[in-house]
Amino acid sequence: MPRTKDNxxxxxxxxxxxxxxxxxxPTLVNREGIVVDETMYMxxxxxxxxxxxxxxxxxxxxxxxxxxxxxxxxxxNGAQIIGRPEDRLKKIKFIKFRKKVKVKS
Numbered sequence: 001m002p003r004t005k006d007n008x009x010x011x012x013x014x015x016x017x018x019x020x021x022x023x024x025x026p027t028l029v030n031r032e033g034i035v036v037d038e039t040m041y042m043x044x045x046x047x048x049x050x051x052x053x054x055x056x057x058x059x060x061x062x063x064x065x066x067x068x069x070x071x072x073x074x075x076x077n078g079a080q081i082i083g084r085p086e087d088r089l090k091k092i093k094f095i096k097f098r099k100k101v102k103v104k105s
Contacts, residue, residue, distance in 0.1 A: 003067050005074045009081060010088055013038050017066040018045055021075065024060030031056075040084050058082050 003011045019032040036053060037044035043056045043063075061078035081088070 002069045004070070005067070005072060008065065008067065008074050008076065012085060013043070013065065013081070016068070018043070019064040020045075020056060020061055021064050022062040023056070025057070028054070028056055028061070038085050041082060 013035045014037060016035050017032070018035050020028045020030065023029050031045070031047055031049075031054065033045040033047045033054075035043055036046050041058055043058060044053050045056055046052070047054050058078035058081055063076050063078060063081075065074050065076060066072070067074060
């Protein structure tokens with residue numbers, strides 16, 4: 001399934017071009033590069049200008065990702081992507097399942 005602005009939260013971010021639009025750490029603002037790795041709380045980004053990998057906390061950041069399939073730019077709040085990448089997919093599958101089953105409390 002191709003990445004779109006609607007499903008980007010549930011896809012792999014590694015390999016996407018990213019720009020840090022806003023961040024609690026002002027030294028990270030306007031940095032851009034390619035996501036080379038992702039952990040629960042951090043993005044590892046290869047900084048195009050400085051030619052090195054920088055560690056960017058997800059919390060407190062607003063990121064602009066460029067989708068390679070369409071060239072579309074998607075703005076994502078870092079709080080939405082906190083967690084391990086593989087767990088984001090599990091979470092959405094659980095939410096969809098719960099809506100279909102209509103769990104009674």
